[in-house]
Amino acid sequence: MAADQEQEQEQRRRLLDVASRFPLPTGCRFSYGTAGFRADGATMAPAVCRAGILAALRSLKLASAAVGIVITASHNPIGDNGVKIADPDGGMMDQQWEPFAAALANAPDPDALLQLVLQFVKDEGIPLGGHHTAQVLLGRDTRPTGEYLLDAALQGINAILGAQAIDMGILTTPQLHWMVRSKNKGIKASESDYFTQLINSFRRMLELLPKDKGGDELAKKLIVDGANGIGGVKLEQIKAELSGLDIIVRNSGKEGEGILNHLCGADFVQKERVTPHGFGPEDVGVRCASLDGDADRLVYFQMSSSSDNKVDLVDGDKILSLFALFIREQLDVINNNGNQVDKSLPARLGIVQTAYANGASTQFLKGLGLEVVFTPTGVKYLHKKALEYDIGIYFEANGHGTVVFSEDFISQLESLSNDLSSQAANSQYHAAMRLMAATQLINQAVGDALSGLLLVEAILQYKRWSFQNWCELYSDLPSRQLKVKVVDRSSIVTTDAETKVSQPSSLQELIDKETANYTQGRCFVRPSGTEDVVRVYAEASTQVEADSLAKSVAHHVERLLG
Ligand SMILES: CC(=O)N[C@H]1[C@@H](OP(=O)(O)O)O[C@H](CO)[C@@H](O)[C@@H]1O
Ligand SMILES: [Mg+2]
Numbered sequence: 388m389a390a391d392q393e394q395e396q397e398q399r400r401r402l403l404d405v406a407s408r409f410p411l412p413t414g415c416r417f418s419y420g421t422a423g424f425r426a427d428g429a430t431m432a433p434a435v436c437r438a439g440i441l442a443a444l445r446s447l448k449l450a451s452a453a454v455g456i457v458i459t460a461s462h463n464p465i466g467d468n469g470v471k472i473a474d475p476d477g478g479m480m481d482q483q484w485e486p487f488a489a490a491l492a493n494a495p496d497p498d499a500l501l502q503l504v505l506q507f508v509k510d511e512g513i514p515l516g517g518h519h520t521a522q523v524l525l526g527r528d529t530r531p532t533g534e535y536l537l538d539a540a541l542q543g544i545n546a547i548l549g550a551q552a553i554d555m556g557i558l559t560t561p562q563l564h565w566m567v568r569s570k571n572k573g574i575k576a577s578e579s580d581y582f583t584q585l586i587n588s589f590r591r592m593l594e595l596l597p598k599d600k601g602g603d604e605l606a607k608k609l610i611v612d613g614a615n616g617i618g619g620v621k622l623e624q625i626k627a628e629l630s631g632l633d634i635i636v637r638n639s640g641k642e643g644e645g646i647l648n649h650l651c652g653a654d655f656v657q658k659e660r661v662t663p664h665g666f667g668p669e670d671v672g673v674r675c676a677s678l679d680g681d682a683d684r685l686v687y688f689q690m691s692s693s694s695d696n697k698v699d700l701v702d703g704d705k706i707l708s709l710f711a712l713f714i715r716e717q718l719d720v721i722n723n724n725g726n727q728v729d730k731s732l733p734a735r736l737g738i739v740q741t742a743y744a745n746g747a748s749t750q751f752l753k754g755l756g757l758e759v760v761f762t763p764t765g766v767k768y769l770h771k772k773a774l775e776y777d778i779g780i781y782f783e784a785n786g787h788g789t790v791v792f793s794e795d796f797i798s799q800l801e802s803l804s805n806d807l808s809s810q811a812a813n814s815q816y817h818a819a820m821r822l823m824a825a826t827q828l829i830n831q832a833v834g835d836a837l838s839g840l841l842l843v844e845a846i847l848q849y850k851r852w853s854f855q856n857w858c859e860l861y862s863d864l865p866s867r868q869l870k871v872k873v874v875d876r877s878s879i880v881t882t883d884a885e886t887k888v889s890q891p892s893s894l895q896e897l898i899d900k901e902t903a904n905y906t907q908g909r910c911f912v913r914p915s916g917t918e919d920v921v922r923v924y925a926e927a928s929t930q931v932e933a934d935s936l937a938k939s940v941a942h943h944v945e946r947l948l949g
Contacts, residue, residue, distance in 0.1 A: 394517045398548050402440070402504055405546040406497035409433040409539060417492040419485040421765040421916030423471025424492060425460050428532030431468050432539040434492040438470045439523070439543020440504065441488055443550035446521035448513045449475055455567035456544075457560050458527035458536050462614070462654035462679040463917070465647040468532045470540065477568025477832025479767035517548035524570065526555045526563030528617045528681045529640060529647065533557070559617050559682035561835030568832040585838055586628045588827035592845035593631050595821045605848045607633040610675045611840070612663040614652030615640045618682025618836055625837075632844060637665040653677045653684040653786045653836070657703075658868065661696045668693035674854040676843075678836040684786035685836035687843070689854045699858050704740070704748035706843060707782035708860055710790055711738060711757060713846045714778060714825070720818035721803070730815065732803055734796055737776035739769045742886045742911050743784040743868075746926050751861040761884040765916060766834060787834040792826050800826070821849075864907060865930040867937040869923040873948035876914035876921050885913045897943045905932045910940050921948070 409432050417424045417434045424434045438456060446454040455473030463469070472480040472488070480488070487507050494500035508515045523544050527533035537554065544552040555566055555578070562581055569576035609632055613619015619639035626634040638644055638651040644665070645651060651663035656677040662670070663677060671690045675698075678685060687701035715736065722731045738752050738759045752759050762768035766787055773779025777796040782788025792800075804823055807816035828845070830838040847857065873879075880890040888895040894912070902908040906928040915922050921944050925937035 391516065394548060398516060399501060399505075401546040401548070402501045403497045405436060405440070405542050406494070406500040408542065409436040411493070411495060415493075417489060419488045419492070421767075422461065422479075423457075423469055424488075425463065425467060425469035425917055428460070428466055428468030428530060428536065431470065431532065431536055435470045435536045436539040436543035437491045437494070437500070438472060438488070439540040439552075440546055441484070441491055441543075442472050442523045442540075443521040443544045443547035444504070444508065444513055444515070445472065445474070445480065445484065446523060446550070447515060447519055447547070448511055451520050451522060453522040453524055453567050453570045454480075455563050456523055456525045456540050457563050457681075458525070458530075458533055458540065459560055459681040460530065461560070461681045462648050462652055462684065465530060465649070466532075468530050468536055470536070473564050473567045473832075475567065475571045477564040477571075478770050479833075482767060515547070519549055521547060521550040522553065522570075523550065524553050524555050524563060524567055526558035526560070526566075528560070529557060529620070557617060557620075559621055559835070559837065561683050561830050561833050561838070562621070564832035565830050565835070582625050582628075584827060585841060586625060588824050589841040589845060590630060591824040592821065592828060592842075593848065595817055595824060596849055597817070605844075605851065605853065606674060607631065608635070608673055609633065609844065610635045610637060610666070610670060610673055612637055612651050612653075612656070612665070612675065612677040613639045614655075614663075614678050614680045614682075615645045615647045615649070616652070616678065616680035616682065618678035618680075621682065622678075622837060629841070631848070638663060648680045651677070653679040653686045656688055656698065657686050657700065657785050660698055660700055662688070662690055662698055666690070666696075676836075676840055678840075679786070682836040683834045684783075685834075685839045685843075686786040687854065687857075689858070699854075700863075701854070701858055702745070702863075703782035703784045703786040703788050704744050704863075705857065705860060706786065706839065707738065707740070707780055707788060708748060708751060709843060709846055709857060710780050711736070711752060711755070713849065714780070714790070714822070715755070715757070717818040717822045717825075721815050721822075723815075730803055730806055732796075732799055732819070734777040736778045737773065737780070739772045739779060739781035741769065741783055742884060742913075743924060744782075745784060745863045745866060746907070746909055747861045747864045748784075761886070763881075763885045764913065770833070782834075786836070789831065789834045789839065790825070790829045791831050797826055864926045864928065865933040866924065866926045867930075867933045869937045869941045870915075870918070870920040871912075871923060871941050871944045871948075872919070873921050873944065875948070876919060878948060879912065879914050879921060879944075881911075881913050886911050888912060891947055894943060894947055897947075898940055901936060901939050901943070905936050908932070908936055910936050912940060912944055 452475035460467035688698035769781040
């Protein structure tokens with residue numbers, strides 16, 4: 388008993404101590420947004436330290452399963468930084484804990500922080516006190532504030548008795564998510580295990596290419612814009628082992644090549660539709676890809692003319708469409724009744740998008756007879772929805788997405804592959820093996836630009852499609868995104884997967900009225916979860932109309948909300 392009391396005292400002392408080491412600057416208010424806490428990197432230490440405490444508590448709550456902490460601000464400017472927590476399955480932290488995360492980050496002083504933790508631990512039945520262990524894996528991107536914030540996170544984790552922090556180093560965000568997931572599955576979870584899985588499954592995909600398909604081979608050359616972030620660094624490490632591809636990394640993050648996310652990266656290319664820094668007329672007609680600063684987003688582009696820097700863009704919606712076509716084709720081959728072997732693989736295939744998905748993509752996917760559903764913005768919503776299917780494919784238009792397969796589906800696929808293995812020349816067998824390789828290649832924890840890129844490359848080779856073939860799958864409707872600064876963005880409340888404003892109610896009426904003036908008009912507004920702005924999105928049949936619709940709605944937002 389005395390020992391227990393001593394531990395309890397020690398636990399309290401540690402929490403008070405760490406909180407006093409990271410006082411909350413006055414006027415600072417953190418909210419757990421679309422992707423965790425984000426702000427100017429120099430102000431983030433208190434929030435990151437408290438995220439460390441939270442991650443350790445989460446691991447304690449979940450029977451000591453490994454939990455992850457990623458220190459990154461993704462595509463945001465180099466001065467920003469952020470922190471988010473990965474759950475044991477490698478996905479985003481359960482949203483039920485977000486209010487506690489925010490309350491903890493905003494606890495005004497050490498006493499308030501201690502009381503908050505003790506109350507939460509009691510309410511949630513968390514075994515705090517040193518009898519149980521907790522494990523937290525940490526990763527960070529290349530930002531200059533990363534190391535300092537990592538230290539803050541370590542101090543937060545170490546403030547919880549029994550918690551162990553494992554620094555996995557400088558990583559892409561999806562690498563850390565993959566490591567957390569793998570560790571909890573009992574699979575080897577080091578960086579080299581991650582690379583081995585990617586390289587081997589990519590090779591496997593190429594070995595399974597049909598030998599007798601006509602058409603041109605895909606050009607081997609691929610130029611990748613690494614956003615001067617961690618993705619380019621990692622790609623440089625493995626590119627020599629990616630057979631069948633000749634990868635050139637630009638904006639690779641090497642000294643002197645440029646600034647993280649500045650005039651480069653997936654967010655820049657997708658929003659501006661121009662070439663990133665470091666690309667020029669000599670690249671016309673070459674297939675190019677662009678990653679964001681922490682390499683969880685991927686878009687493709689190609690310059691069609693040397694006279695300007697405009698690009699033909701393949702965004703997340705078209706990557707999704709490519710994946711959907713490929714997976715559906717394999718399922719069709721497997722389930723085609725004309726096959727020699729009477730085996731089938733029933734699978735519910737679901738496509739998950741957000742309101743930012745180009746209307747033309749949704750129409751295209753629905754036209755294929757696929758089930759398409761919508762969620763609010765943010766991977767935490769899309770991923771969760773995708774898990775409801777045997778195979779769920781989700782993407783945000785900005786290039787963040789992946790494919791998830793249910794355990795049940797994978798085991799059925801495995802047993803089917805075994806049954807068919809005696810018929811190794813059979814097309815059914817090949818289709819099953821291709822799907823198996825895809826489940827290995829794609830990062831099922833979270834969207835991953837590197838694994839996504841390799842799956843794209845394998846599918847383009849499989850289909851013998853050029854960039855142009857892919858790009859012409861459908862034509863995007865012209866669209867425009869604007870940001871509006873308002874006094875309090877939280878005064879906008881949305882509903883119907885963010886497609887409608889419920890408050891202030893007059894705003895939706897105005898949006899409807901404006902939209903009705905445009906052919907194929909669609910428009911919605913929502914408060915950003917990562918920046919202090921309201922976002923306006925508009926689509927219409929011409930660029931001029933899309934611009935004009937976005938502008939007039941932005942004007943209403945400004946007028947109503949100041
Ligand atoms: C329109 C847009 O691109 N929004 C992005 C952006 O969220 P906002 O809540 O819109 O700021 O950052 C998120 C995190 O990276 C990403 O998931 C999301 O798609
Ligand atoms: Mg990112």
